[in-house]
Amino acid sequence: MPHSDVATDLSLVSLFLNAHFIVKLVMLGLAGASVWSWAIIINKSIMLRAMKARMDEFEDTFWSGQSLDELYRSLANKTTDGFAALFMAAMGEWRRAFEGSGRGFASLQTRIDKVLDVSISREVERLESKLLVLATIASVGPYIGLFGTVFGIMTTFRSIAASKNTSLAVVAPGIAEALFATAIALVAAIPANILYNKFVKDVSRTQGRLESFADEFSAILSRQIDERAGQAGPRNVA
Amino acid sequence: MAIDLRGTVKRFLDWRQPGGALSVGAHTLLLVASVYAFNSAQPFQPATEALAVDVVSEKDFNEMMKGDKTSKIIAKEPERRVDRVAEIKDDKDPGVEKKDVPVAPSKQEAKSEPEPKLAAIVPPTRPPELRVTPPTPSPPVKAEEDDEIDEKAELLRRKKIEDQKKAEDAAKAAAEAKRKLDEKLKADAQAKAAEDKKKLDDALKAEAEAEKRAEDKRKADEKKAREDKAKKEQAAKEAAEEKARNDRIRNVLNQSKEPAASTGATGAAVASRSTAGTATATGTKLSPSQLGQLGEILKEQMERCLSVPSGINPKTKPIALIYFNRDGTLSGAPILQNSSAEPAFRVLAEAGIRALRQCQPYKVPDRFMSAFEQWKVTTIFISRPDN
Numbered sequence: 001m002p003h004s005d006v007a008t009d010l011s012l013v014s015l016f017l018n019a020h021f022i023v024k025l026v027m028l029g030l031a032g033a034s035v036w037s038w039a040i041i042i043n044k045s046i047m048l049r050a051m052k053a054r055m056d057e058f059e060d061t062f063w064s065g066q067s068l069d070e071l072y073r074s075l076a077n078k079t080t081d082g083f084a085a086l087f088m089a090a091m092g093e094w095r096r097a098f099e100g101s102g103r104g105f106a107s108l109q110t111r112i113d114k115v116l117d118v119s120i121s122r123e124v125e126r127l128e129s130k131l132l133v134l135a136t137i138a139s140v141g142p143y144i145g146l147f148g149t150v151f152g153i154m155t156t157f158r159s160i161a162a163s164k165n166t167s168l169a170v171v172a173p174g175i176a177e178a179l180f181a182t183a184i185a186l187v188a189a190i191p192a193n194i195l196y197n198k199f200v201k202d203v204s205r206t207q208g209r210l211e212s213f214a215d216e217f218s219a220i221l222s223r224q225i226d227e228r229a230g231q232a233g234p235r236n237v238a
Numbered sequence: 239m240a241i242d243l244r245g246t247v248k249r250f251l252d253w254r255q256p257g258g259a260l261s262v263g264a265h266t267l268l269l270v271a272s273v274y275a276f277n278s279a280q281p282f283q284p285a286t287e288a289l290a291v292d293v294v295s296e297k298d299f300n301e302m303m304k305g306d307k308t309s310k311i312i313a314k315e316p317e318r319r320v321d322r323v324a325e326i327k328d329d330k331d332p333g334v335e336k337k338d339v340p341v342a343p344s345k346q347e348a349k350s351e352p353e354p355k356l357a358a359i360v361p362p363t364r365p366p367e368l369r370v371t372p373p374t375p376s377p378p379v380k381a382e383e384d385d386e387i388d389e390k391a392e393l394l395r396r397k398k399i400e401d402q403k404k405a406e407d408a409a410k411a412a413a414e415a416k417r418k419l420d421e422k423l424k425a426d427a428q429a430k431a432a433e434d435k436k437k438l439d440d441a442l443k444a445e446a447e448a449e450k451r452a453e454d455k456r457k458a459d460e461k462k463a464r465e466d467k468a469k470k471e472q473a474a475k476e477a478a479e480e481k482a483r484n485d486r487i488r489n490v491l492n493q494s495k496e497p498a499a500s501t502g503a504t505g506a507a508v509a510s511r512s513t514a515g516t517a518t519a520t521g522t523k524l525s526p527s528q529l530g531q532l533g534e535i536l537k538e539q540m541e542r543c544l545s546v547p548s549g550i551n552p553k554t555k556p557i558a559l560i561y562f563n564r565d566g567t568l569s570g571a572p573i574l575q576n577s578s579a580e581p582a583f584r585v586l587a588e589a590g591i592r593a594l595r596q597c598q599p600y601k602v603p604d605r606f607m608s609a610f611e612q613w614k615v616t617t618i619f620i621s622r623p624d625n
Contacts, residue, residue: 012269012276035258035265043257 012180019177020155026148026181030141034188037137040130041195048127048202055082055209062087082123082206083213089119090217094224109222116214123210127203131196138193145185152178306512319512320505419468506564524609532606532613536560539600541623543593546586554578556587556620558594564610566599575617590620 016027061071062083072091080088093115097108156174160166306319454461524532557575560568572594574587606613 012273031265035261038261038264039258041257042260043255046255046257 015173015177015180018173019152019180023148023152023155023177023181026144026151027184030145030148030181030184030188033137033141033144034184037134037188037192040134041191044130044134044199045195048199048206051082051127051206054084055206058083058087059213081126082210085123086116086119086210086214087217089115090214090221094221098228108225109218112221113218116218120207120210120214124203124207127206131199131203134192134196134199138189138196141185141189141192142182143185145182145189148181148185149178152181306515309512309514311511311513313513317509317511317513318505319503320507320509321502322504323506323508324504419465419472524606524612528606528609529613532602533616533618535603536600536616537618539597540590540593540618540620543597544589544620544622545593546589546622550582550585550589551622552578552580552583552586554580554583556583556590558587558591558618558620560594560616560618562600562602562610562614562616564607566602568595568598569614571595586620586622593620594618 016024019027068091072088072095075084075088078084090112093112094108097111152174156171156178159174160171163170311317554576556578558572559575560572561570563569572591574591577583602613
């Protein structure tokens with residue numbers, strides 16, 4: 001395949017170097033956005049996968065009939081997330097109610113519910129973090145690339161007007177440069193958009209699981225509270 | 239968003255969140271790969287020129303130039319090889335074998351040679367005979383003489399080669415002076431072959447005849463009997479010779495292995511080459527508008543010679559069929575194609591045909607000459623120039 005001199009000038013590097021300053025900025029920004037979005041995608045997918053695994057594991061442990069106090073003690077010195085975080089928050093509140101003078105049974109259920117809600121929202125916030133970046137890149141990236149393209153075509157037409165030569169050989173390199181910006185934008189935006197949708201769905205499913213676990217755990221604790229209140233109440237009264 | 243550089247770097251290098259490092263690495267790899275892959279744009283393959291195809295429509299094919307299929311010469315005006323100019327204007331195609339068969343010319347030569355000699359020989363021999371014969375009762379001799387002339391011509395033709403021998407025979411005949419008539423004929427033949435000896439022969443012959451006539455007077459009956467005998471012998475001999483000659487010709491014809499050959503292409507003018515085309519094509523055709531143009535050109539020329547009284551304006555316009563030569567002259571009389579009972583029609587038609595004759599040669603523009611075959615027979619409406 002013969003390579004002409006014109007053809008060798010059309011490598012990606014020379015395309016980038018020949019572009020206008022603003023187009024260069026757009027290209028660099030979009031390349032950075034692509035790097036960032038992929039970093040987020042990788043981290044997020046690792047995180048979601050790990051969280052799902054830990055939650056499954058915790059669920060098995062939780063329903064294995066093990067004593068909740070033992071479970072609490074085994075998890076006490078670890079960083080927790082998901083069900084474990086919820087469990088630790090609720091158990092912490094529960095234990096705090098009994099460590100003291102044993103007062104405050106009446107509103108313990110309410111406090112546990114609040115704590116669980118806060119934990120859920122914290123976990124969800126952690127899961128959803130940086131997803132907004134992906135959404136932004138997915139939605140705005142093509143516009144930025146289009147801006148670079150339009151700007152590149154503008155400059156190309158200005159040079160055509162200046163050189164008074166309309167042959168395709170004159171027009172083509174400028175157009176190729178300009179379209180390069182859109183290409184980068186699409187490379188960044190398409191995976192960002194696809195994976196954003198996937199992550200949003202994963203996060204909402206996880207949130208649903210957290211909420212149902214919170215309700216179940218809240219119900220268990222509520223039963224415990226009522227039993228303790230039934231035992232302690234007459235003694236206190238007496 | 240406050241940028242915490244150190245925190246960012248720390249998070250970036252966190253092994254639990256390898257996304258940043260992985261992404262940067264993957265993008266670098268992708269960039270390197272794409273720089274390598276898009277190192278150079280592949281130029282378009284130069285579009286191969288489409289095969290140049292000349293579409294030959296049926297019309298074009300029919301109007302193909304007259305010429306030779308194998309010829310490589312392409313000329314604007316179609317030409318055809320013509321070996322000799324035809325006396326009758328009949329364009330003959332080049333035949334199978336491109337050579338002249340020697341038959342026709344040789345026949346002409348053979349005919350042309352003896353005729354003048356006969357004319358030259360007969361006058362000196364006959365007058366004395368005519369003058370002498372009336373008193374002598376010898377009508378058969380005269381008849382014999384007539385026969386002799388024909389026989390002489392035939393003999394001459396077939397026995398040219400034996401001229402030398404005949405000359406000797408003639409000398410003998412002169413010396414003996416009493417030989418038979420067929421020997422005298424041989425003497426005559428010798429005289430014809432050798433022009434310079436003609437006079438001598440004539441003299442000898444005259445002498446021989448004089449002697450013979452003298453002898454005839456003396457031996458009329460005797461000679462008559464002898465002559466009858468000689469005549470019979472000669473007839474027999476000639477019949478034999480005729481048969482032999484026919485056999486020879488038959489043999490020649492039977493043994494001839496030469497393929498059929500034409501007498502050569504004929505045409506209006508001798509041409510050494512043929513242009514590309516087909517032998518049966520009729521040359522270029524004129525479009526209807528060109529034909530109309532030509533018709534108007536011819537009509538306009540005709541009208542210049544047309545003189546008819548102003549009142550003559552028949553409803554039916556006379557139509558004349560005209561035969562043209564290449565030079566614009568008429569090759570035949572114009573023929574009136576229609577008729578009408580109107581008196582004016584007859585007047586106009588006659589005037590028109592007169593005008594058509596007077597106006598030749600017609601000036602035909604050169605561009606129509608290649609299509610001569612198409613307009614050599616043309617019909618023309620005769621009408622006055624003003625209507």
